[in-house]
Amino acid sequence: GAGVSQTPSNKVTEKGKYVELRCDPISGHTALYWYRQSLGQGPEFLIYFQGTGAADDSGLPNDRFFAVRPEGSVSTLKIQRTERGDSAVYLCASSLSTGGGALNTGELFFGEGSRLTVL
Amino acid sequence: SQKIEQNSEALNIQEGKTATLTCNYTNYSPAYLQWYRQDPGRGPVFLLLIRENEKEKRKERLKVTFDTTLKQSLFHITASQPADSATYLCAPTGRRALTFGSGTRLQVQP
Numbered sequence: 190g191a192g193v194s195q196t197p198s199n200k201v202t203e204k205g206k207y208v209e210l211r212c213d214p215i216s217g218h219t220a221l222y223w224y225r226q227s228l229g230q231g232p233e234f235l236i237y238f239q240g241t242g243a244a245d246d247s248g249l250p251n252d253r254f255f256a257v258r259p260e261g262s263v264s265t266l267k268i269q270r271t272e273r274g275d276s277a278v279y280l281c282a283s284s285l286s287t288g289g290g291a292l293n294t295g296e297l298f299f300g301e302g303s304r305l306t307v308l
Numbered sequence: 309s310q311k312i313e314q315n316s317e318a319l320n321i322q323e324g325k326t327a328t329l330t331c332n333y334t335n336y337s338p339a340y341l342q343w344y345r346q347d348p349g350r351g352p353v354f355l356l357l358i359r360e361n362e363k364e365k366r367k368e369r370l371k372v373t374f375d376t377t378l379k380q381s382l383f384h385i386t387a388s389q390p391a392d393s394a395t396y397l398c399a400p401t402g403r404r405a406l407t408f409g410s411g412t413r414l415q416v417q418p
Contacts (some may be wrong), residue, residue, distance in 0.1 A: 193351075211365035222405055231397050232352065245405055278350055294395075296342065297406060299351030 190213070193300035195281050201306045202271055210266045210303045214283030221264050221296060223256055224280040232280055238264060271307045278302040310336045312409035314398060320415045321388055329383040329412045331398030338400035341374050341381050346411065355396075356383075388416045401403045 194213040202208055214221050219240055224232035234248040238258045247257075253271075258264040268275055282297035313332040321327050331341070339360050344352035358365040358374045358381070365372045371384040381400075385392050395411040 224408075229316075229410070231314075231410045232403050234407055237405040250382075250406075284352070296354035296357060297352075299353070301349075301351050 193281055193283055193298055195279075195300035195303050197248060197303055198301065199306075201308065203308050204271060204273060206271050206307075208268045208271055210268075210279050210281075210305070212263065212264045212281030212300060214264070214281070215298055216262075218283035218285055218298070220284045220295070221258060222282045222284075223264070223266050224282065225282055226302070230232075235266070237252065241307045268305075271305075273307050276305055276307045278304050282307070286301045309405055310334070310402070312407060314388060314396075314409040314412045316410060316412070318415055320417060323389060323416055327385040327388050327392070327414055327416070329396050329398075329414065331381040331383065331400070331409055333379050333400045336400070336402050337376070340403045341372075341403040342399045342401060342406065343370075343372060343381075343383050344397040344399065344408075346397055351400065352397055352408075385414075388390060388414075390416045390418050392416050406414050407417040 196211045215301045221238040223235040226232045235246040236249055236256050239256055241261045253269045280299055280302045282299045284297050285297040311334045343355045345355055346352040355370045356365055356367055358372045360376050369386045373382045386411045393416050395413045397411040398409045399406040
């Protein structure tokens with residue numbers, strides 16, 4: 190497709206389980222971002238990839254959260270030992286990289302999100 | 309720490325009026341500021357980007373200002389329409405990935 194694709198759109202799991210959320214960015218976009226959004230709040234930054242490497246993972250809340258992007262395209266956000274507080278919409282976005290370094294001047298193209306509910 | 313403030317209370321206006329939304333930030337100096345629109349159940353959609361050396365940017369009925377002294381951006385929608393009803397997010401862009409405010413919900417009454 191032409192846009193950012195996220196699967197699953199909805200995921201219900203039990204506390205303590207492992208979850209994987211997938212993001213397929215726009216073809217040719219080298220930068221990929223994961224955000225988390227709770228009701229009534231703005232997107233909260235989790236991690237940013239430039240190519241295959243995590244350029245900034247300072248937003249990951251703890252070591253239960255991990256993300257990979259092995260071939261520089263599709264990314265997977267992995268959450269171990271899920272907790273009820275992890276319930277949120279997980280948004281993925283991609284952008285064209287405008288050059289090296291941490292400064293990103295490009296607009297982000299978001300997917301529709303994966304709604305995670307931990308019971 | 310960096311802080312972004314947007315009016316958390318919904319803004320209700322009549323169709324045809326100008327809506328003005330405010331974004332204030334503290335403890336950093338963004339080189340750019342972006343505005344996004346988000347509809348319920350959807351991902352944010354990019355609207356406008358303004359650079360620190362630009363005072364004002366326009367796109368159709370949208371106008372954004374960026375005052376680096378006041379650390380504030382104003383987002384205006386002129387001749388507002390019910391279809392403009394949504395949540396609007398600002399994202400001052402520093403040296404790391406975009407950080408978003410909590411957004412302001414705009415409701416345009418017909």
